Amino acid sequence: MRNHKAIITKERCIDCGECIRICQNHAKLPSYDPLEVINDYDYTVALPAPSLYGQFNNLDDVNIVLTALKRMGFDDVYEVGASAEVVSQLSRDYIKKHREQWPLISTACPSVVRLIRVKFPNLIEHLLPIDPPVEIAAKEARKRAVEKTGLPEDKIGIVFISPCPSKVTSVKAPLGMEKSNIDAVCAIKDVYLKLLPLMKQIDDPEDLAMAGKIGVGWGVSGGEAGGLITDNYLAADGIENVNKILEDLEDQKFGNLEFIELNACNGGCVGGVLTVENPYVAKVKMNRLKKYMPVALKRIESGDAIKPENAMWTREIEYEPVFALGEGMKDNIHKMNMVAEIEKRLPGLDCGACGAPTCLALAEDIVKGEAKELDCIHLLREYVHRLSGEISKLDPM
Amino acid sequence: MSDSIKLNYQINDEDFTRAGEASGDVKKRLRQMGCSPEVIRKVAIAMYEGEINMVIHADGGEINVEITPEDITMVLKDKGPGIPDIEKAMQAGYSTAPDNVRALGFGAGMGLPNMKKYSDEMHIDTVIGEGTTVTMKVYQ
Structure with missing residues (x-):
């Protein structure tokens, strides 16, 4: 989504x-x-x-x-x-x-x-x-x-x-x-x-x-x-x-x-x-x-x-590796580790509110540059909480 | 960021329906990594056989997998009874699986032989009464 x-x-x-x-x-x-x-x-x-x-x-x-x-x-x-x-x-x-x-x-x-x-x-x-x-x-x-x-x-x-x-x-x-x-x-x-x-x-x-x-x-x-x-x-x-x-x-x-x-x-x-x-x-x-x-x-x-x-078939069916995240194995390993890191920070609820079907899918989209971490409404809520906390500290009222 | 992916799986005891989840997950990651189909196949089969062995003989255990651009290392560690005669256990068709396990279609005596066949390196450390660690490597 x-x-x-x-x-x-x-x-x-x-x-x-x-x-x-x-x-x-x-x-x-x-x-x-x-x-x-x-x-x-x-x-x-x-x-x-x-x-x-x-x-x-x-x-x-x-x-x-x-x-x-x-x-x-x-x-x-x-x-x-x-x-x-x-x-x-x-x-x-x-x-x-x-x-x-x-x-x-x-x-x-x-x-x-x-x-x-x-x-x-x-x-x-x-x-x-x-x-x-x-x-x-x-x-x-x-x-x-x-x-x-x-x-x-x-x-x-x-x-x-x-x-x-x-x-x-x-x-x-x-x-x-x-x-x-x-x-x-x-x-x-x-x-x-x-x-x-x-x-x-x-x-x-x-x-x-x-x-x-x-x-x-x-x-x-x-x-x-x-x-x-x-x-x-x-x-x-x-x-x-x-x-x-x-x-x-x-x-x-x-x-x-x-x-x-x-x-x-x-x-x-x-x-x-x-x-x-x-x-x-x-x-x-x-x-x-x-x-x-x-x-x-x-x-x-x-x-x-x-x-x-x-x-009979005249053309062979060839493997299409569409699941790779990057280019070449080193890049893929690097990106998969990034996905794992991001996934740890996500709530793991698979709620779908961000538009990705699962937290893992969102993590992959973030690594591919197609989404950002604050697309997750749970992380966004925490972020806003933190921010409003900071603001209230600044406010002498 | 390191140049490898490290994965850890806890294998439950006696849960046949779940055996294969760990190897399935590794398979998914190898696909994502862009590994060759042959490598994926070898790892999937070798690891699945190992997973089943842990469930049948050792009430489960732990699997650690490390994936690098050069190879995939699988370390399967259990606290089972150990293997008294490795040579015999490596023979195709030799099995000590109990009847109830065989009734499910497992225990054909092909587990260790298949693990050997589909891995490029395999090493077994076993101590009677303490457990077994099988280390397998598949080259990329």
């Missing part, structure tokens, strides 16, 4: 969305594209995330949602769930062949990858180097659109219908690749309001669904791991839980796990800040919907844009 406003230290932000969730005054807003973005292209394809299906009551056929997306103005739809099944297929194969990297950590949640990049450099080698489902879906959707319409690629708009703003960041600053295949990211909550009335009018939906249980299951924590057909996995959700799991994993507290699925949001993607429904209710709805679906519908086929080799 600086001048009564919450400031985010950009280098340290992993886009977990907690600030958006927690602020009662809604001071922090997620950034994403407005629905009007559809008008910027000659032909648009919607990529609905599996978590979209968990938003509706009594939905028993995803085709209703997909048909409504087309009536809303999209020319075509391509389910991210279908590409999730492709990623599941590739992951099963990769995990089997790379025992030395066990446990592999899922990379579908960009916030988790960013957290590992700034805080757990030792775990970077465990990251599953496969593109996330939405990027694969975007490639396939564009290829299909070009074949159908003959339009040049840049006239085609690939629009992700997303549960989270973290994906917006990964379109602008992709992880594991040079350039994202997605043109725009819209929010589930915006689309939801438009879809509801349209869905009510649909009597005979088009047959557009391409994903089965495995693909749709990715929307909920544990779904990705479920698609691997092994019991030897761990799935955790919620950013605090994820952090704890990564700390323990770094200390080698786990035995022979094959796979670790981590989602920054509670409940998985259904808990994203751009969704409408409570994540746990959404999960119930998704499970009900999945019940009568085939296990999987999509595998890599010969005509696909994606082949096993071009679905």
Whole structure:
């Protein structure tokens, strides 16, 4: 907090969305594209995330949602769930062949990858180097659109219908690749309001669904791991839980796990800040919907844009040491000792009144030159007391 | 201001849920210092194993850590029963941990071997009935 406003230290932000969730005054807003973005292209394809299906009551056929997306103005739809099944297929194969990297950590949640990049450099080698489902879906959707319409690629708009703003960041600053295949990211909550009335009018939906249980299951924590057909996995959700799991994993507290699925949001993607429904209710709805679906519908086929080799990361994730206070180890030691000295003088209440979340954080800000000791209201009070004492001594009254 | 960071931790007895707090704190500081990931990993694992050992065998104790640009020194001091046969204790898989501790997944006999493996220098001073001091160094 600086001048009564919450400031985010950009280098340290992993886009977990907690600030958006927690602020009662809604001071922090997620950034994403407005629905009007559809008008910027000659032909648009919607990529609905599996978590979209968990938003509706009594939905028993995803085709209703997909048909409504087309009536809303999209020319075509391509389910991210279908590409999730492709990623599941590739992951099963990769995990089997790379025992030395066990446990592999899922990379579908960009916030988790960013957290590992700034805080757990030792775990970077465990990251599953496969593109996330939405990027694969975007490639396939564009290829299909070009074949159908003959339009040049840049006239085609690939629009992700997303549960989270973290994906917006990964379109602008992709992880594991040079350039994202997605043109725009819209929010589930915006689309939801438009879809509801349209869905009510649909009597005979088009047959557009391409994903089965495995693909749709990715929307909920544990779904990705479920698609691997092994019991030897761990799935955790919620950013605090994820952090704890990564700390323990770094200390080698786990035995022979094959796979670790981590989602920054509670409940998985259904808990994203751009969704409408409570994540746990959404999960119930998704499970009900999945019940009568085939296990999987999509595998890599010969005509696909994606082949096993071009679905892999092309750029390595590099450690970003954002926690260092200064330049070089000597300077860091010096500054850390200064922090420790200042921290001793602070009350240790972590009251937050100064604007820093903890006394330690204030001490660090002071050393970095971004705050001063009298920002602490307790130290300020003592100071004022002392001062008024001095003044009263001067005053002969 | 000195060229090192000195840290002191009191390790409680028999409190498994808290074991790892000290090594976790050191890990945080090494990250802040800009230490290499490999160094952080070695220190974290070696110290965590030592911390657990103190809880299992010696009702806790005290850990002093000194961090310099050259190395990290960890001194783990306890007033436990001492180690009668260091050579045996250093064997992978050898453990004197009681059953209730093993039931929790600890006591696999990898504590001291891992401490040796992940530290660059290790020295054990032990007196039966008085206690044990393990000194470990990891080079930067």
